[in-house]
Amino acid sequence: KIIFYLDRRQKLLHPGKSLYRALLDSVTFSDENVKFQIIHEENKILLQVEISEIEGNIFRLKIDEASPLRARYKVPDVLIKEPTTQRLFVSQKEAGILALSSVNEDYKLKVTANPFQVVLQSKGETVLSMNSNGLLYFEHLQPHPSDRKPTAENEEAASDSSKRKQEDLGLWQEKFGTFLDIKAHGPSSVGMDFSLHGFDHVYGIPQHTETLLLKNTSDGDAYRLYNLDIFGHKIHDKIGIYGSVPLLLAHKPNRTSGIFWLNSSETLVDINTKAVAEHMPSRSAAETAKQRAVPLTDVRWMSESGIIDVFLLMGPTAFDIFKQFAQLTGTQALPPLFSLGYHQCRWNYEDEQDVKAVDAGFDEHDIPYDVIWLDIEHTDDKRYFTWDKKKFQNPRKMQEHLRKKKRKLVVIVDPHIKVDPMYTLYSEAKDKGYFVKDRNGQDFEGICWPGSSCYLDFTSPEVRKWYADQFAFKTYKGSTNILFVWNDMNEPSVFKGAELTMQKDAVHYNNWEHREVHNLYGFYQQMATAEGLIRRSSGKERPFVLTRSFFAGSQKYGAVWTGDNTAEWGYLKISIPMLLTISMAGISFCGADVGGFIGDPEPELLVRWYQAGAYQPFFRGHSNMESKRREPWLFGKKNTQIIREAIRERYVLLPYLYTLFYRAHTAAEPVMRPLWVEFPEKIETFGVENEYMLGNALLVHPVTEQEAKAVSVLLPGSEEIWYDFRKFKRMEDPGTLKIPVTLENIPVFQRGGTVIPLKTAAGKSTEWMIDISYELHVALDTEACAVGELYLDDGHSFQYLHKKQFLYRKFTFHKNILTSSCTNESGQYHTTCVVERVIVLGFGQQPTSVTACSKDGKEKEVVFTYDMNTSVLTLENLALSVDADWEICIT
Secondary structure, eight states: OOOOHHHHHHHTSOSSSOSEEEEEEEEEEOSSOEEEEEEETTTOOEEEEEEEEETTTEEEEEEEESSOSSOOOOOOSSSSSOOOEEOOEEEEEETTEEEEEOTTSSEEEEEETTTTEEEEEETTEEEEEESTTSOOEEOOOOOOGGGSOOOHHHHHHTSHHHHHHHHHTTSSEEEETTEEEEOTTOOOOEEEEEEEETOOEEEEOOOOBOOSSOOOOOTTOOEEEOOOOOTTOOSSBOSOOSOOOOEEEEEETTEEEEEEEOOOSOEEEEEEEEEEEEEEOOSSTTSOOEEEEEEEEEEEEEESSSOEEEEEEOOSSHHHHHHHHHHHHOOOOOOOGGGGSEEEOOTTOOSHHHHHHHHHHHHHTTOOOOEEEEOGGGSBTTBTTOOOTTTOSOHHHHHHHHHHTTOEEEEEOOSEEEOOTTSHHHHHHHHHTOBOBOTTSSBOEEEETTEEEEEBOTTSHHHHHHHHHTTSTTTSTTOOTTEEEEEOSTTTBOBTSGGGBOOTTOBOGGGOBHHHHGGGHHHHHHHHHHHHHHHHTTTOBOOOEEESSOOTTGGGTOEEEOOSOBSSHHHHHHHHHHHHHHHHTTOOSEEOOBTOSBSOOOHHHHHHHHHHHTTSSSEEEOOOTTSOOOOTTSSHHHHHHHHHHHHHHHHHTHHHHHHHHHHHHHHOOOSEEOHHHHSTTOGGGTTOOSOEEETTTEEEOOOOSTTOSEEEEEEOOTTOOEEETTTOOBOSSSEEEEEEOOTTOOOEEEETTEEEEEESSOOSSGGGGTTOOEEEEEEOOTTSOEEEEEEEEOSSBSHHHHSOOEEEEEEEEETTEEEEEESOTTOOOOOOOEEEEEEEETOOSOOSOEEEEETTSOEEEOEEEEETTTTEEEEEOOOEETTSOEEEEEO
């Protein structure tokens, strides 16, 4: 393991009394913020602190040098706008304390001057404190030792031992094996500790191949946020992999809180949960003071550079946190419907004939799919935006063939550009100065798939605009409007580089070093790619872009996946907490390679992975060059049948899934969520990571053990009713149940009180299913009520946004009446689709008659069957318009 100098330097600062003191006589108030200075008692450097309250229970704390030698990096483009602030008021003044209260007065901030610390209280209860362990750390920018004027003090500093110390701690340069990282501006790391009071369950900070609950870190074992290309990443490792979202959530039964540390340089997070004694107020003088043990979690953030810019998300519920984070960084882009279908990928489909044969294979075996993918071998010698002249002689014709089948194509477009003066993209970018530079001002060159490569500087708005223009149909020869894009290797991956990435002293737009922007590189490539796809359609069509590297806010531009996993049971198992963690960090559109990218899955593992993937947001089978072909029909008739069934279940469920994505897009609700988010007071759910909720209505328990005959399922909530999603029968009392399983399918349960819209049949692809009728599964709760929604639009354009071309319906079951009403009156979309069938689960007794009435007062008798064993009522041949109001009365 590489020793992180940043870690070593900051770790010299031990918990204790902070060396910083607030100068409360420097306080100034404005509508935007409260500002004051703090001073380091030893080096006398002044820092400027800004505290502001943002609408919707968010507090922001910024710390920068009061007069830095040069501007320090502040992360741009991640926040969707400068947040709207609310004025803070002084609520009480006492010596050495500044007490601020918010407009709604629920929240108070107490700033203590000596030592400097900030405590955040809600209704008198301390939720969070900052710098209470005295670990605020801020390396101020200094002139290079060789530029300093000699003084007696400096003479001494130049002595050998001091020089050695500077080298030991990597202040001005660091060695990584054979690599030398020269820090042009010297050390600039920042850090701060936060104490979360009463919390011992913390989550978030993807991406790690780790458990859902974050673990205590010991020395040198911090969670690392540093985007790296790690092939076959180890399970249970805190090293950062492809993406980073510096958002941490803490939860206890009555509250959820969040910390968003906005910094794009290498970041380490230390976590330590412990019990502390809390004094209970004594009720009478005679009573001795009691103590009780309460949990406390300390979280220490350390970043290599930048400023301290942290958002405290005060919830108080998990759904509030998701909204607050989205208010800052944006919501999940609404995906085109096809991208919620099944994707078939491999490194590589060989040529046009191979693509046609695989496409035909799906039809031949009657398996739905929407998209076939082409990896790097489809290009002319790894030159992106080109085609191999022998293997793909007529890419347009191939796409026309797919278009007739109502299917799409995705191609890979990586950020590295082959060094080749004859390659237009390279020569144009070189002439315009669009590549990242090395520390000597030359174009940075690294090795990647094409061999010697240069890397586009996506941090530059001009480069992003130019890059987006490359996707224009006239520029990207052979591309059509059914071609979409996959951004890979964008950490960025540099073979033979330090840790297989770009050197930190490479130089970007505006002269910022790579160390400042590293975790933003992939975020910017995906941003430019999505913009290019939108622009090629003159702003009409939604893009689809999958990225491997990501940051906070990547949800605005498309989908992410968990990277190069392995075809082993352990990776199927760990994919669940990995996806839940990414989902909680705002990125709903996420998935893991079905079957595992590396190696050859045994048929049982492949089947189990399809069954899990079918109930996860992004659903793609993918495998690498060395692995055997694994199209779904290559594993014998029985396995083909089971995989077909799993994929069909996915397609039938798409109305529900698409509605969930609309909720993610408009209300920031994660599509896939941990149980505790839906059951925040049930402590037994807080660590569950082998099952999850899909929306609020479905509980999914993938089978992740080989040859499993039964699984142990937690159905939470003593007041909840749960139903088997396929057989409709009510489960016995909630709690932990042993559920027998066969290879045929995995346990899925519908929660009482919900209505799920489905299609009555699957089609060859999503586009074939537009006119297929709907059915509703109405699962009754203890009050015999249920509610659910259906969102509908054209599935591909931005008309839902610009022209209100959408339909948003609400279904309510109450007092034996099922009502269809409009959730959002402004929606204008029309469909000829009908609700054909309704299945009511948990209906108490056999009805005597069922009638349906439409808005114009027309009534008709409804054909129904009732199963007394399962208490299931089925209503058939309804033909009720999806876009009209109606009700069904059961008597």
